[in-house]
Every structure is written in structure tokens, then in C-alpha cells.
Amino acid sequence: MGTHNSVLLAFLANHKEAENLDDAGWSKLFAEARSVDLNHRIACILQQEGLIDRLPGGLKAHVLASEVEMAAFQRDVLREINAIERALSCFESRRILLKGAAYVYCNLPAKVGRAFSDIDLLVPKMALADAESQLMCHGWLAGNLSDYDQRYYRTWSHEIPPLTHLQRGTTIDLHHSLVMPTCRIPVDSVVMIDDAIRVRDGWWRLNDLDLILHSIAHLLLNSEFTHGLRDLSDIDLLYRHLSDQDAKFAYQLEARAHRIGLGNFLYLAATLCCSFFRTPVPDDWLNKSAGILLPLFKTSCGVRHPNSRPGFQEMADIALMVREVFMRFPFGILIRHLAHKFLMTTKTVEVTKN
Amino acid sequence: MHWRCSCQRNSATDDRCGRGFSLLRLDSYDSKQIQSALTGIGLRLQIGFLSICLKSDVPEFADSLPILYGRYPSSCDEGYFDFDISVCHTSGFRKLFRRSVSFELSGSRPFMPMAPDHAHALFEWGLNWTIGANAHNHLILHSAVLERHGKGVMLSAVSGSGKSTLAAELCMRGWRLLSDEMALLDSSLQLIGLPRPVSLKNSAIDLICNRHPNALFGPQARDTHKGTIKHLVAPERSVIAATDTAIPFLIVIPKWEADAPLAIESIGPGQTAMHLIDQSFNYSVLGGDGFNRLTALVQRAPAWSLKYSALDDAVDALESLISGNA
Known part of the structure; x- marks a missing residue:
């Protein structure tokens, strides 16, 4: 599998591996980390574990540059959450921060060295139109989408089309469910919304168990492989942090996973985490x-x-992409969707030819 | 700690790095050695404080390297690098119909592929992007930087105002080139050198060619998104002194305009700061620190706008600004 010659994987499994690295090895560690968006997180780990003095001088500068970039990033995220908070000041249902935004806002360990591009929000389905119109009033608009794409989002998706702010260009993904409602694995989002916990200033987040389960569902149902290792690292960090505080955490998590419909996914993700991070x-x-x-x-x-x-x-x-599409849609919708995409492609080719 | 740590190490030991690999001028390797490093473990190229591990399977690119970077310290052995960059053929079935070349940083491709004879230009753009997106311990401003008599001069302007042409002219007249594209300002307000080929566009190419017949150029890239491009090789003196910093002494906002008479005007620090923020790569990333560096910069270095049509006038004006006779 080629994992033996990956400096990054060796380091992630055991940070002591760093003791054996020469200059070229350190450079490779950073390069491999960049390839999976883990370079900022690696920089933070090296900083936290006092390994920074072992680094060649040039890479020390990379670590400091990462620190500057991450500080800016978290500043921007908090500012954006603040702006959303003002836009939704009259919103009466629960507004739940998901993934990266939640990690940063709630100061969870998975915020360390994590960059992301959109803020993910979850609201109850009945309050979706409300949230969308209030965000629109404050400058977040859906871009130009074809009628088909609009319909795709509105009928089948678990989120509405991404809303982009007119001036700042920042993007919100507004969800009403954690996975596609058409997904072959029925995941009970309503329970997750009902059991969310209040943080502050009208913001909510998923409870500790669901935080991990959502992260797992996202990883295993979306083929965003360039972030795969980083998403697993999030799960590893969250699990270590939360299970540290509560001896029964693992068993609660297992029970919850089965209740929500993600029992098998939990085992799969746990096996992956353990093999990469020794979780x-x-x-x-x-x-x-x-x-x-x-x-x-x-x-x-x-x-x-x-x-x-x-x-x-x-x-x-x-193979995983094919699986993902299969998981997302029942057969009938799948055929319609693929047929439409195929026709659109041939149409575009004809237009370009003319 | 600064980025410079690595370069001080390398520059202090021009051919022996103390870290197990030796640095020689790139043109001291023959083309076979360069080719095999590029297609094998990677060619290590030292550009100022940056070590690049460079891979390529594109013959046009391999041929351009000794011309554009012949004077730069390099190594065909394994060792330290800051960024691993590859300029390789795009694989896939498109390749069967038309060759195209992609820029990759650690395996990811931020740009669209380009034609093979644009590969060297693609590398320059890609490297600019790499620095702008990563080197956040510097305040990075869109500006050419040169040094004369120990005084650093920043030429900061939007694309198309003749900044690179003026920088090319100045470095052909003996000014030391620190950069033609980005000013890197460290925490002690020093300008960090990163001399690279100066990118000349369209009519500027013939202009500099005619004025300096002995100037060295890289291959021409026609029909890029910026028109025709040719790179002026950085003068040897600038490359040798690459890791020497410069103190910012003067900020100039040049503007070339056909038939315009020479006009120099002083600009206040506030307005200069606004202009520089507009022309910065990472001002907002640096937060409060960026503000502090920028305000210290505009207070230390007076700024002038410079409108000109004749290069000689502009050079004379800059010489007198440097010697304080304005």
C-alpha cells in the first residue's frame, strides 16, 4: 500500500518517529502534509509538542507562517459567525453550527490547524425558508444555478444551494438534514437536532456523541478524498478529547450510533482512525x-x-465515488439524474462545437 | 526565527552546506545531469532563502532552466527543501491529442494546464502563488524591489504600469535586483531578496533587448493570458547577493504613459499605506502585525509617484531621489 515509505503516516501513528528525521525527511513530512491539507495541523502539533527546535531553520519559518495563517483564519471565521448571528437575530428556531465552524466557535481540539472554506449551518426543516430569507436580507445570495440544479437541491438535497455574501464572498452551506434525505442509510437528523446543545449567543452545536457521528457520516458519504485524512484526524482528536472526560463515552457513542443508524459506519471509521492515528x-x-x-x-x-x-x-x-452516488440516490432518481447530466454534457459539447 | 535561517546556512557555504549536500551553480551541471535530477529525485534549486525541489518531464522546461537559473546554487542530491514543485505533462487521455503541462505543489494543482512552451512562465506564476499563499511570516506586497548604494527602493504599482520594465532597466544599469514581483518585509522591517527572472511583456521585450543587447533572456512564450512574455535573466551580482537584505528607503509608484512629461509628486504616508494595502498579498492575514509593519514602513520610507514616458528620465529621477536631490 506504499504506507511504509510515507513519512507523514509514520509520524501521525507515532510522533516519536520525528526523532529519526533528517532535513530531507522533515521536508518530506511537510510536503506530504500539504498534499492532504494537514500542514497547518502538523505545524501545530510540532509546536505543541516542543518539536519545533528540531526542525531545520527554514521549516521553523513554515511553522510560524502556519500559525499566522491559522490565527487569521479563526479570526475570520468568528467574525463571519458574528455577522450571521446578526442576520439571524430574529430567527426563532435552533441554529446549529456544524463541522469546522463549530470546532472553532466551541473551541474544540479539532479546530487546531484546520482550514475550511464554508460555514456549515443546520436548522430544522420547517425553519429553513425563514433562515434563508433572513440571510438573503443581509446579503447572502444563491448564485446563478440552472433550473435543474435548483430543483436538485430543493427536492433531493440535504442543503439548499450555497449562499454567497455579495460583498465579502464568504459562503454558507445551509443544511436541514445531516445527510441526503434520499440516502440509502436512513440517518435520523431530527433526533440530532432535538438533542443539540446550546453554546452561547443563540448558537447551538450537536452534542458530543453526534459531533463525532456527523463527522463520520460526512467522511463516509462524501467523496472528498483530498480531505479524507484530515477528516479522520478531526474524528481522532474529538474522540480522544471527549472519551478522556467520560469513561463511558465509547459505549454511549456505540449505542447512539446504532440509534441514529450509523452503527457500521462507526466501526469502519474507528478502524480507520486506529490504523492511521492509533486512536x-x-x-x-x-x-x-x-x-x-x-x-x-x-x-x-x-x-x-x-x-x-x-x-x-x-x-x-x-470505486468510492460510484458507491457514494449509489448510496445517495434510490435507483429511480439515480437514473434520472445521470440521464440529465449526460444529456447536458452532450448539449454543452454541441454548443461549443458551434 | 526567519525564513532567512535556511538561506544564511546555504549562502554561507556556497558549495558545501554542512547538511550533507553540496550546492553548485546550476550551469556547472551538464544537461544530462539536470535532466536525470528533474525526472528522478528532483533538482534542488536555491532561490534566495527558498529551496525548491523541482521535478519535470518537459524537455522545453529542462532546456529553459540553465538559461534562466544557470547562476543559482543547486544540487542534484537529496536534501532539505521548502517546497516541492513539479512542472510535468498532464496525464490522461487529453495528452493523446495535445500536450499540456501542469504546475503541482506537493501533488495539488492550483492552475489550469498550459502549453509546453509556456512551462517556464507557468513555473514563475506558480512560484509567485506558492510564496504569496505560504510565506506569511513576511508582509508580502506586490512590488518590484531594487537596491542602490545600500538603499532599498520599492516600485509598487498595478500590473501594466511598467513596473517590471523599469525594474529590468534599473538592474541592467547596475542596481541590485531583489524581486520584480513581490516585496517581502520581515518583522524587523528588512526587505528580503528573492531575485528571479524579470517577466517582460509585449513591447517591453524589444525595448529592453534594444537598449541592452548583451542582456540574457529566457525563451519567449507567445499567446499567454498576459500576451507575449520573455524573462530577463537576473544579473549575476543580484543572484550572488540574493540573501542580503535591504532597508526600505524609498517607495515609488511608477506609471508609464505614452508621451507624458516626467512628473514626480510626493505622497503622504496615509495615502501610501492605502495604496500598499491594495497591492498586498497577505496584509489581512497578518492582522495587527501587518498593520504595524505597514505603518512603520510608510513612516520610514518616503513615497513618490513617478509618471514618465522615457525610461532614461525615470532612471535619472530615481537616481536623484536616492541621493536626496529631489
């Missing part, structure tokens, strides 16, 4: 989800640097 999950979770998915995800979530990416990564990506 201290219960032993009986490991390898419970046998089959082809585990090696496929292991390959796709691996390093994506040309020098050390695992073999067959592109094929694993394609």
Missing part, C-alpha cells in the same frame, strides 16, 4: 466492518503526495 477505541470495534470498504477508504484517505501515495489510489477513488 484508543475499544478493541471489539475494530475490523467489525469487514469487506471491501475498509481497504478502499484506507487507500483513498492515505497520503496524496505523488511520491508516497498508495498504489491504486485513483481506482479506489473511483
